[in-house]
Amino acid sequence: MQSLMTPGHRPVPVEILEAEIRRVCGSFNLEPMRRTGVVDGDVTTRRVGPFDTAVVALDASEVVRSTRSIRQDPGEYFFLLVQDAGQCRVEQGDHVAELSPGDMFLVDSVKPSTFLYRGERSNQVSLHIPRDEMMHRFGAACTGGLSISRNDPLWLAMRAVIAKMLLEEGAQAQLAEAFLCLIGAYLHSSRATGMAAPAETLLSRALAMIDRYRADPTFGPRELAFRLNVSERMLQRHFRPLGETPSHRLINRRLELAHARLSARKGDQPSEGVTAVAFDCGFNDLSYFYREFRKKYGATPGTVARCH
Known part of the structure; x- marks a missing residue:
């Protein structure tokens, strides 16, 4: 799918990029994937209609808007998030969505939300729609997070x-009104057909915790079961539809994660880089890491690092 925008990724200190996100989008906390204090990312703004x-x-681990952040900075907008490149998992209340390029999610700024990027490059376009306008038009139907399905013809519109x-700057009042009408039509059809996103299941919570x-290296199936307040046997039963165990999923x-990190490396000492990446990605046994990596990708970690 063709991208809407082409933002640049450049090395930026974590605190500077976090400050830019807060300046533009409100109070969010940025969690980097690496411990270097630097992330590859950028934040730009433009006017799209009104x-x-x-x-x-960015290529961060996650971005979080917590209850504390909301108290410090009450939400004035709904964010219509358009995934333009890469992947992102959005969690808001009972709503969980895995976003691929083209997918959309309506984020409610007065509810806690988490955006998981897993250290992979992601580009997103976020339209900030005034909250009072949305509430006046649509009431509570637009609150709490909403995934907009690309299977619905309204998504394409x-x-x-x-x-x-984006293409026609200037007089866009008619386009903006048409856009809000489309959102209203989608909300109405979702209510009428029961298409609202389902409540989060134990499996989806388990998958989110594994990603997080x-x-x-201390996090394993036993810890996962403990955090979910279920037995390991029950946890395994919930994973059966996926055809894998919690342990296999985690590995x-x-x-x-290690493959993505190695593919992005530009170091001159791949052997040292592989060791650091293995430990940073949760492995504490190098021989096991090498064996499983080669089994999955058909190449050694060092080969992947050198090829990129």
Whole structure:
């Protein structure tokens, strides 16, 4: 799918990028993937019709808007988040969505939210729609987070209007009104057909925890079951539809994280880099890491680091 924008990724100190996100989007906390104090990212702004819009590029672990952040900075907007490149997992209340390029999610700024990027490059376009306007038009139907399904024809219409507003700066009042009407139509059809996002299940919570804590070498199936307040046997039963165990899922996510890190490296000493990446991605046994990595990717970690 063609990108709407082409933001740049550049090395930026974590505190500077976090300050930029707060200046443009409100109070959010940025958690980097690496311990270097630097992330690759950028935050730019532009006017899209009547909407202030942020274009955010980053390769962080996660960005969080907590209850404390909301108390410090009450939400004045709904954020229509358009995933333009890369991946992002959005968690808000009972709503969980895995965003791929083109996917959209309506974020409620007065509710806690978490955006998981897993250290992979992500580009997002965020339209800031005034909260009082949305509440006046649609009431509580737009609150609490909403995933906009690309299977709905209205999704295509919304994306087309966004692209049109990005291309034609200036008199866009009609396009903005059409866009808000499309949102209203989507909310109405969701209520009518029961398409609202389902409540978070134990499995989705388990998958979210694995993604969040996979870099912690002390985090395993037993700790996962404890945090979910279930037995390990019950946890395994919930994983059966996926055809894997919690342990296999955790190992695979650690390997994917390590592969992404190695692919992005530019160091001249790949052997030292591989060791550091292995430990940073939750492995405390190098021989086991090498064996599982080669089994999954058909190449050694050092080969992947050198090739990139």
